Amino acid sequence: MPFFRRLTAVTGAVEAARRYAKNNPEKVRQYTEKAGSFVDKRTKGKYHDKIDNAVRKVNKSAGGQA
Numbered sequence: 001m002p003f004f005r006r007l008t009a010v011t012g013a014v015e016a017a018r019r020y021a022k023n024n025p026e027k028v029r030q031y032t033e034k035a036g037s038f039v040d041k042r043t044k045g046k047y048h049d050k051i052d053n054a055v056r057k058v059n060k061s062a063g064g065q066a
Helices: 002-023 025-042 048-061
Strands: none
Touching: 002 025, 025 048
């Protein structure tokens, strides 16, 4: 039973994040760019293409420009 309670909590959090992203695409774009830049710097550019692709997908799903 604890598994289902955790799953319900995670599902609720994911839905809240989706609503926030749809309502605030500019903020989401700003934060994903910062996060992507931080991770890219920490990995010394090793995963640049993958990070860039992930940032683009998040921005696109938030309703911003890709």
